[in-house]
Amino acid sequence: MAKEFTLKDQDHESNLVARRVYIAAFIILMLVIMIISRIFFLTVLQHEHYTTLSKSNRVKITPIPPIRGLIYSRDGVILAENKPTFSLEVVPEQIDDIDKIIAQLQKIIPIEASDIERFKKLLKKKRRFENVPLRLNLDKEEVALFAVNRHRFPGVDIVAGLNRYYPFAEKLVHTIGYVARIDEDDIKQLNESNYSGTTHIGKLGIEKSYETLLHGEVGYQQVEVNAQGRVIRILDRTAPKPGENIHLTIDLSLQQIAIDALENRRGAIVAMDPRNGDVLSFVSSPGYDPNKFVNGIDSKSYKALLASKDKPLINRVIQGKYPPGSTIKPFMGIVGLENGARTMTDESWCPGWFSLKGHEHRYRDWKKQGHGHTDLHKAIVQSCDVYFYSLAHDLGIDLIYEGLSKFGFGQITGIDIDGENRGLMPSREWKQKAISQPWYPGETLILGIGQGYALTTPMQLAKATASLANKGNIIRPRLVSSTSNSSTNNMITLPSVSENQITVSDNAYWDDVINSMYDVVHGVGGTAWRSGLNAEYKFAGKTGTAQVIGIAQDEEYKKEEIAEEFQDHALFIAFAPVEAPRIAIAIIVENGGGGSKTAAPIARKMLDHFMNNQDLISKG
């Protein structure tokens, strides 16, 4: 053992170090002997075994990627398909001067600067012995031209493959999403063996959330190769399991009607079947072309999408947050009746404004001269604000929060694609946490007419409307109704999920509110009476106009003086037929002005199409 010295002692230290160096040398010797014995084991003892293996090592195992499942609409139209394509691919390891090879290739086949940019980007991410695509979508002539010159380009080859294609492009991008090339983040998540031959993976929407089903399982083949590594023949093959086909609940014709009716304005439209949660149309406008993303979008186009004022990349249906405006009123009505704050016959006096006791601030009604004596029915039909200010004041924030939350406001709807936003249903706790302030009574009032902090996504609004149509039965919305297997023809129907039943002490409450909504479109003085004219079926609805900016006390909202992006959002909710609803709709047109003028006519067009078609179907 080392003795202790108080002074630095060179001799002692040099001895200590020397002793340790000898020990290290001994360990090194032992490890070297280990290496030698391992080499001896491999080269001498197992020599025969490995010689046999090396001789049969003209055989390579290569993965066969499965064919991705297709996506169909409810009416059987293909929404996502696989198109055969040829691409020019390069194995970097087998090439010394990539720029030189590209220059030579350019003499035969056109290669754009954007191709090279994408290629260089992929090159950094891939391993040296993996194929990297240089040119995509070669036509037949280009394939033939390269085939003739192939001997000049070792390490470059034509690879046949399938390319995902979305025929309806921007019309369904927010629903279906898209696939794109697998990147570093994907690799961390996925099973590398199963994806060993796969180049693309679902990035968004249905393509992402149903990735496992759509992808399928990888197969293998044993191939014999020549000295350049080119395949001579296939020896053995384990077929891959193709991905499942996915059948959406989307009704393509209804989707088309909705898109046309929206006339390229910013907004969102959701239609769902309240009986089973099937989402019949899912429109977020504007959309963008998903086909550009499949093989990597060039940075210029991507920047243009990011910079666009219309924000096409946002999925407004599940990510757009809007004040619900007056569409909240039927739900407020149920909450008021259930909590005993009002009966159907209780009346409020509406002079055109409402004030809290002891305050001067006037909360204005949209109708300057007022609605006079107003009960709940009239308050919904004419969308009286004062009635709901007063109701909200009597209920208080806590009961409103509890009641509206039951309808799913401020909560995830649970639809089967990712990226959903919660929206916001404010409460005392929320406000304290978010902005460290107590709740003020005035905030309760404007919450009563769907303004203030409350924010909803169109999907939430549609789900809530469906549960109103269902008299409290809350159904989870879904985009996929079934999957099918192309090889076995096995069809699996996915069950619909009933989440909860809102119970009220008297079921007449539902009928009262639904009757009021019926009169919004079919009654005298209903805010959407124009949209209800001459309908061959009966439906219920509620208009909404959500303020984007606050208007000062003594100012008036003058549409023509306000820039477009600050104009009101137009909202409309509806369901039909009123006696046994088969469709519930939520519509938001950004900066569209009034709900009755802009949003309700869209609903009418959709309902006309849907109800007429449904009648045709039922008549046979």
Place this chain on the structure above:
Amino acid sequence: MEQRSIGQRLHIDFPLFFGILVLCIIGLVVIYSAGGQDINLVYRQAVKLLIALVGMVIVAQLPPAEIARWSLRLYLFGLILLVLVIFYGDVGKGAQRWLDLKVFRFQPSEIMKLSVPMMIAFYLADKTLPPRFLRVVTVCALITIPVLLIAKQPDLGTALLVAAAGFSVLFIAGISWRLLISMGVLGAAGAPVLWYFMHDYQKRRVLTFLNPENDPLGAGYHTIQSKIAIGSGGFYGKGWLNGTQSHLEFLPERSTDFIFAVFCEEFGMLGVLLLLCIYLFIISRGLYIAINAQHTFGRLLASGLTLTFFVYIFVNMGMVTGQLPVVGVPLPLVSHGGTSMVTLMIGFGIIMAIHTHRRFLSF
């Protein structure tokens, strides 16, 4: 004794220089075969080699006292760069390791391969050896911080080598066996905890290492192919340029990390024995220099760098022969590649400086 030889005037240690040169030539010969008989690849490697050799000779001119003075600054500089890599690093081959300096890209973790042993030798040489408990703790922190930063990139191979460099110095400095064993036990106990925190893909890699045949398309592929190459080479080898496994392109990364498999296939066990002799010659010269150094800093640093050199060899050979996980460590002085070559040569330059400046020091 006071007479200065040519070597000492030029500050070059000829035995070491000779051993390195032989290895590099072997490397060029194997690269020619592994790279598909591409003479351009050999030229390019030769240029990198020359640059690295010049770097070695320049570093050898520095007096060790000067090197010691720079230890702390270089260590801190390296740490800052490692942090910068996290924020501004370039991504390549699935890891964020490079800093793009416009003129060239470089890996800050390479600095750490040298500056960690320098820093620790500098720190420990300051006080009486063996180091006390608290100093050992400090040293462990000095090692762990850069190692974690590098492992996070993720670059397991380099992290391992940096850790090895640091602990080699600590071992040579005479850390007590009791501490050494308790550190080992602590490390072993930490493994299951680490497993718990690992990502699924990391767990998969470990499992694949334990049973490569499970995943013939994935990580197991390298090991399976390199074992076939080595085993089929036999005792005498298939002869230069005659290796079939490497030339049929079954073996990936055959001119870089897996060059040892090509060497084994073509030169057999006989060649391996010869190669190991040259390596052992260089290592024993390095350890001889360490023992004969005149000051503790030199002793610690020279032996630390030499031991790290051996760790390189051992990890690479273990990986290629399928005994250690595939972590991406090149075979020193033989594998194709510039960065690690320069770092290694500068390391040898430091060892030479320690030896050739001996008589003129007044420590």
